[in-house]
Amino acid sequence: MFYRENxxxxxxxxxxxxIFPIVQDRIAMALLLAVALVVVPLTAPEYLLRAILIPFLIxxxxxxxxxxxxxxxxxxxxxxxxxxxxxxxxxYNFQARIDGLPLIVSxxxxxxxxxxxxxxxxxxxxxxxxLYLAVATLAAQFFVDWACLRLPWVTNGSTSGSVGVxxxxxxxxxxxxxxxxxxxxxxxxxxxxxxxxxxxxxHIGREWMAMRDMDVAAAVIGIRPxxxxxxxxxxxSFIVGVAGALWGFVHLSTWxxxxxxxxxxxxxxxxVIIGGLGSIMGSFFGAAFIVxxxxxxxxxPYWFGIPVDTALAAHLASMIFGALIVFFLIVEPHGLAxxxxxxxxxxxxxxxxx
Amino acid sequence: xxxxxxxxxxxxxxxxxxxxxxxxFVLIFKASGVFNFAQGSMVLFAxxxxxxxxxxLPQWFGFDxxxxxxxxxxxxxxxxMVAVAWLVERLVLRHLVNQEGVTLLMxxxxxxxxxxxxxxxxxxxxxxxxxxxxxxxxxxxxQNVFPGGVLINKEDLYAALVAAALVIALSLFFQKTGxxxxxxxxxxxxxxxxxxxxxxxxxxVIVWSVAGFVALxxxxxxxxxxxxxxxxxxxxxxxxxxVILGGLTSVPGAIVGGLVIGVGEKLSEVYIGPYFGGxxxxxxxxxxxxxxxxxxxxxxxxxxxxxRV
Numbered sequence: 100m101f102y103r104e105n106x107x108x109x110x111x112x113x114x115x116x117x118i119f120p121i122v123q124d125r126i127a128m129a130l131l132l133a134v135a136l137v138v139v140p141l142t143a144p145e146y147l148l149r150a151i152l153i154p155f156l157i158x159x160x161x162x163x164x165x166x167x168x169x170x171x172x173x174x175x176x177x178x179x180x181x182x183x184x185x186x187x188x189x190x191y192n193f194q195a196r197i198d199g200l201p202l203i204v205s206x207x208x209x210x211x212x213x214x215x216x217x218x219x220x221x222x223x224x225x226x227x228x229x230l231y232l233a234v235a236t237l238a239a240q241f242f243v244d245w246a247c248l249r250l251p252w253v254t255n256g257s258t259s260g261s262v263g264v265x266x267x268x269x270x271x272x273x274x275x276x277x278x279x280x281x282x283x284x285x286x287x288x289x290x291x292x293x294x295x296x297x298x299x300x301x302h303i304g305r306e307w308m309a310m311r312d313m314d315v316a317a318a319v320i321g322i323r324p325x326x327x328x329x330x331x332x333x334x335x336s337f338i339v340g341v342a343g344a345l346w347g348f349v350h351l352s353t354w355x356x357x358x359x360x361x362x363x364x365x366x367x368x369x370x371v372i373i374g375g376l377g378s379i380m381g382s383f384f385g386a387a388f389i390v391x392x393x394x395x396x397x398x399x400p401y402w403f404g405i406p407v408d409t410a411l412a413a414h415l416a417s418m419i420f421g422a423l424i425v426f427f428l429i430v431e432p433h434g435l436a437x438x439x440x441x442x443x444x445x446x447x448x449x450x451x452x453x
Numbered sequence: 454x455x456x457x458x459x460x461x462x463x464x465x466x467x468x469x470x471x472x473x474x475x476x477x478f479v480l481i482f483k484a485s486g487v488f489n490f491a492q493g494s495m496v497l498f499a500x501x502x503x504x505x506x507x508x509x510l511p512q513w514f515g516f517d518x519x520x521x522x523x524x525x526x527x528x529x530x531x532x533x534m535v536a537v538a539w540l541v542e543r544l545v546l547r548h549l550v551n552q553e554g555v556t557l558l559m560x561x562x563x564x565x566x567x568x569x570x571x572x573x574x575x576x577x578x579x580x581x582x583x584x585x586x587x588x589x590x591x592x593x594x595x596q597n598v599f600p601g602g603v604l605i606n607k608e609d610l611y612a613a614l615v616a617a618a619l620v621i622a623l624s625l626f627f628q629k630t631g632x633x634x635x636x637x638x639x640x641x642x643x644x645x646x647x648x649x650x651x652x653x654x655x656x657x658v659i660v661w662s663v664a665g666f667v668a669l670x671x672x673x674x675x676x677x678x679x680x681x682x683x684x685x686x687x688x689x690x691x692x693x694x695x696v697i698l699g700g701l702t703s704v705p706g707a708i709v710g711g712l713v714i715g716v717g718e719k720l721s722e723v724y725i726g727p728y729f730g731g732x733x734x735x736x737x738x739x740x741x742x743x744x745x746x747x748x749x750x751x752x753x754x755x756x757x758x759x760x761r762v
Contacts, residue, residue: 175558223746223747226746227743227746229554230554230697231701231746233558234693235697237694238736242736248732249730315760361690410578414570414574419570420563421568424559424560424562428549428560432552
């Protein structure tokens with residue numbers, strides 16, 4: 100009744116090509132932004148910001164980056180954790196070695212370093228395809244893990260690869276309180292989400308999707324595989340790298356290579372698949388699901404007042420996590436984004452039958 | 454020279470053990486097109502079951518005979534693995550027919566989490582020992598050729614022999630028996646196999662059970678070497694480069710790949726490692742496989758990938 104596009108006529112190309120062509124969508128988005136930018140910082144308790152919202156924002160940024168590679172360009176990558184690590188450690192090095200480098204600049208430079216490494220490990224994708232590629236990208240993961248542990252110049256000489264940053268500020272504005280951290284991450288997420296959305300709507304996004312759907316056919320109609328695949332790797336690892344730098348700088352503030360291990364890569368791939376391959380919105384859904392689920396599972400016994408010892412609780416959580424993932428894949432292999440679009444489709448008619 | 458040969462042989466033995474884990478991947482991928490990330494967890498689960506049952510069964514039934522306990526435990530663990538195979542087919546694979554490879558891969562990751570949780574809940578999470586009577590003492594060979602001879606770990610030697618026997622048995626099973634022929638038919642073409650009356654779901658249970666059996670053997674051997682603990686499931690990560698190097702669909706590929714990776718890893722660690730600060734084993738295998746795939750994208754013995762529009 101409320102969500103219909105009847106009577107909304109587009110009279111210009113601009114109107115036809117907006118991201119949210121329906122008025123109700125634009126209103127909903129504006130409300131969401133208002134909540135995220137104003138209501139949450141004013142009202143959210145510190146725990147919510149620190150334990151859920153900040154990890155959610157940063158991981159959805161990483162999932163967004165990965166989704167460009169896996170969901171739009173069809174190149175499965177199990178090395179996402181490595182690209183996050185490159186972003187984090189590179190940004191740390193810029194911050195530590197160059198005095199007075201602005202925070203945002205070092206984060207973006209970290210992203211650039213991740214781009215370089217990403218393109219480097221993306222080159223095999225021109226020859227290797229599918230599951231072979233997925234396993235081959237693990238090479239990036241293990242190589243970077245090793246480099247962060249063993250090469251002293253990567254960690255600026257600190258032992259066991261553990262590094263930390265302190266006193267973050269953007270142009271004199273300190274990023275210390277959870278609220279300011281939240282807003283800082285949110286700003287990055289908004290900018291990159293808009294950027295990604297426009298990229299995938301545009302010329303290059305179509306090239307990626309053609310590559311994904313069938314690379315030989317795409318090459319036949321004149322899409323350069325080298326260019327399409329490598330740009331996807333570049334854009335994806337840039338975003339993932341920035342997310343990694345944020346994860347290290349803003350969320351953890353002291354971290355070691357284990358924070359970006361192979362489990363992180365799997366986790367991000369879960370987000371992308373549960374959220375929905377090839378959907379910007381899906382990355383956010385997936386990240387929310389994967390961030391919130393373990394917290395809920397950990398706290399479930401306490402909420403019901405059942406005393407469970409920690410080891411058993413951890414195993415139970417792992418079991419339920421695994422079972423839920425299988426369940427979700429079976430029920431909706433196309434991810435939460437698909438459920439969302441089906442709900443919108445239903446809503447267009449509701450409450451009338453036709 | 455003696456040292457080189459020693460490293461080389463050590464590599465071959467380790468490679469054989471990698472091949473054993475890799476074999477599980479290949480079997481399942483061949484027959485169902487599923488890249489089974491849960492293979493490592495299956496190894497852990499089987500080893501946990503075997504280790505715990507071999508100490509629990511004598512307590513329950515009040516006998517004291519290591520051989521009997523081990524035999525019973527292996528049998529019980531095998532029953533468990535068949536049950537796992539049946540459940541996986543029933544609850545997961547059946548519902549995911551015709552899904553994309555990456556979705557199936559993620560589903561097996563979910564199974565991996567599930568198996569890790571179930572295994573450690575049922576059997577506990579400390580370090581357990583498996584004692585199947587593999588000799589622990591080292592042996593020296595070729596003492597008249599090199600001064601001091603070449604050191605060989607007898608345990609590794611036995612393990613490699615078991616692995617080789619298993620491979621031969623599996624090849625015979627695949628080539629000579631009716632079920633093996635059906636498995637190969639399913640591997641070639643699901644639909645064609647189904648249309649001539651091969652029951653797909655039963656084949657999948659069989660192949661996952663065989664993979665479970667391979668996991669059990671790998672689990673026993675690795676477990677008696679390293680002790681049964683959670684890190685055993687990470688063995689799978691070491692077997693992955695083996696699988697892609699040998700080709701996802703080839704049983705001999707898994708063996709040859711395993712040997713190549715095993716030897717490459719050991720030699721690189723000893724001869725190149727010191728220049729990089731050590732510990733390069735883990736990524737060297739992957740980089741080796743990656744470099745190799747650049748030349749042959751389908752691995753050593755994999756089916757040639759033909760792109761059609």
